[in-house]
Amino acid sequence: MKMLLTEDLKFLLKDCNDKLKEKYENQSNLGKKDLRRLISKMAEFISLNRMKKVEIDKLIKGRPIIGVDGSVNKQGKVYPHYIELLQALAKSTDRSQSGIVRHDIFSPMIEKDKQNILKKVSIANNKVDEDSKVYAQEVAGKIRSSLLASLEVLVAYDSILKWNPSLIMMDGSLARYKIQAEEEWEELVELALKREVLIVGVIEEIGTHDLSLALGDDLPNKMVDMYDRELMFGLLEIGEMMLFADPKDQLKKAFVRSSRDPGVIGIDLLKEQSSVIKDVASLVYSLTPEAGRGIPIWLDIVDEEVRISNKMMEMIIDNYLDPTLKQRLFHSKRADRVY
């Protein structure tokens, strides 16, 4: 038997369901119409069309489109005994060009990375009080994210030099790169603006709560702390975009319902390039399968290519790391579980 479904567990689940239901289905919540009316004070609703070939040609002017994505593989489980392989890929729609790839390795067992972690931990812990003490593993995670972000930004940068694309589609919010790889990002933005390369971030999982912050007290009590994805769920029609009026952090943001899935995706663009956001959003919409989860297929293709399977990772590690070292440092007992 997989799990014992006891009365206790049943009760807990039912209780959880009731509480959520009360919050999200309560009559005091705003209806779709009212919510749209409220939002329209700070954002614009725009209908998008699937683009025809001529429209796409006009937008990209014969230059390729680049997709950028990154992947992380981890061997070992618990801090600090693991090693991570980072990889970023910029792939051109021009099939004759092979992708631009950059790699990096991160492991708390490596002296350089370890020092880096310790330094950041001590800086953070000197500033804050006891309650919000930061832990080394969190810091390590952040460093790794930022390493990956900079790899991605770097391949995007390389791709402009190499291919002179019309547009770079990044997997994830541009805000993330701006925060996590600040220096490289600045350089990328500068080059992109100079060479007139559009950069768009496509966000699959929206983690912001910009709407409730902006609407504040206009929202009923129970909705004031709702995240954007909760408010946006089912609010847009297929092919509809909600465009924020004011750029935040130098970025122009929008939510788009690009498939039959009632959840939305986010896109963001450099503020300087915000005039074409409708075209870019239409392109994203055109490249998204109607029955899919809302992400343009081009990013899925890039993602497929950059992803390193766990089996592959194991093979690489086996080939290049000394077996005794591997067993001693990175081997996880979990991997040997029988069931």
Add this chain to the structure above:
Amino acid sequence: MQVVGLTTQQEVYVASKERKFRINEMLKIVDESLGTPLGEVVETQAYNRYIPLSIDKGFVDKGVIASLQSIGYNISEDEINIAKVRLLKEAPYPIKTGSNVVSPEFSEVKSLLVKERPEDGLVLGVIKGTEEMGQEMDEELKDIAPLFEDEEVIPQIGVPFNFKVKAMHQYPHIGIIGGSGSGKSFGMRVILEELMKLRVPTIVFDPHFEMDFSTKFEKLADKYANDFSNDFEVYQIGQTVGVNFSDLSTKDLSDLLAAASSLSDSMINAVQSLHHKRDSLLSFKGRLEDLQKAQELGRKRLERDVKSGAVEGDLKEEYQMYLELLDAYGNLPPSSVSGLIWRLNRLEREGLFSHSIDQIEVGIKERKLVVIQGPIWLLQVFATYVLGTLYRKRRDYKDAQYRQQEVDYFPPFVIATDEAHNFAPKGYDAPANKVIKEIAQEGRKYGTFLILATQRPTLLDETVTAQLNTKFVFRTVRASDIETIKQETDLTAEEAKRLPYLRSGDTFVSSAIFGRTLAVRIRASKTESPHTENPFEELNNHSEAEDDKLYQAIVNSLPIDSNDMMSKLEEINDRLDVVLERNILADKLDDLAEKGKIVARKSIFGKIYEEIE
């Protein structure tokens, strides 16, 4: 192209991004340690990882693929082609995964595909999957087997399938299996054409009246055509050939009578008593009729009249003879006797006894193809008789030759028939069963070979089926027949699965001569059956001809007033070979008017039929 995934000693998977695989094509696997074995593609697949078959997940719709194409990325180029390849010969250990795979040169596979020079064998079609090798072939193999596709003759592509007829000495007999419309009769026609090319003496039993080789296949270019008119003869049972009654054994005779209508036990008994060796039709029939007469008159009356002197002279002798007949056969029931007379008359009316098989013998000796046509019920018995006679002659010649005696030469010959399950059925005894079985088992020794076509292999006698060393398997849909085919041939499960979907004219040749199954497309035939006209078209053509005839007969009598038809009727009838009555002529004129060939103008007095201006 390279070997991927798990391999075995018999099978490997080969994948390629650029090249599509063709079923049945040959590939060379470059595994040096195994001596670059050859394999044949038995299953093909294509896969695109970006367009998965997912029912619960997202589906990549057409619009997206088009948009992707507009930004310069063609998703279809991510297609991967996969072929399952079976090695021709089992390898001693599994093929190395990752081995490179290439298309073989023609010279490397020639010995596997070409067993005979085209002028010495039966060029029946093209081996499928060899399309790419066509250019490298020897000149003599090129352009000898044009194909018929989509109602058009196209040039030969690939290596010709050349059946080594001489190898039948070792691996005798051919079976042709396939449902209706599968190309079975067409395959038979091509085989027979090739037998004529080699001037192999052949007897063809043709229940469908379709094996005539005088009409050139219209769509075929002249350079491929052959004139077979001197190479074959067509005879119809009762019209041109028949049975020499005095040659008949009692068994033959009862089979013949049974063919007319089945015999009861007492009738068979009656034949056995009444038929004497060397009986002519006249003597046998006379005996039957006399016995019938005697039974009608009755012993009592005959004896009384003879004794009392009521009959004298000839009549008395006649009565004496009747009495002798009654003594000898009086116990046979009169109903059986009259039943036999009725059957005998039916056969006689068919003309069966007014001819002989001499012409057939002559044809065989002249190395011709002799076609014998007749209704299936008669053909079966006639075949028994003909085959029995000819096979005996050939056997006697060979036996005498072994004994080093001088005898007249009688050539080896081939016997071909469609609907073979009627001639040698499983489970019950048909007249021809015995002789066909004997030839199937012993014919090799005497140079007598069978070509049996059937749509129901399951119904064919198993002893016969087992002796068919080469089988052409065309499209077959019936599950029980596919099962039989699987048991009786070396067709693999994959090939058997394809059977219901084969195109007309595509066939698997399972032959001991080639040692493996080949997929073959039968070539375009050089001649065509005389009745390929569609019966429904024929119907239209016929009525058009009729209308035309009528129109010609009336056109000079127009206009015709419906009130005064009688005056014209006579001259019209003169021009026609039938006599029409007034009403019928009126109907026919209306009909012509309806079809727009003449005009029917209405007037106050009635109709006037006029010519169209």
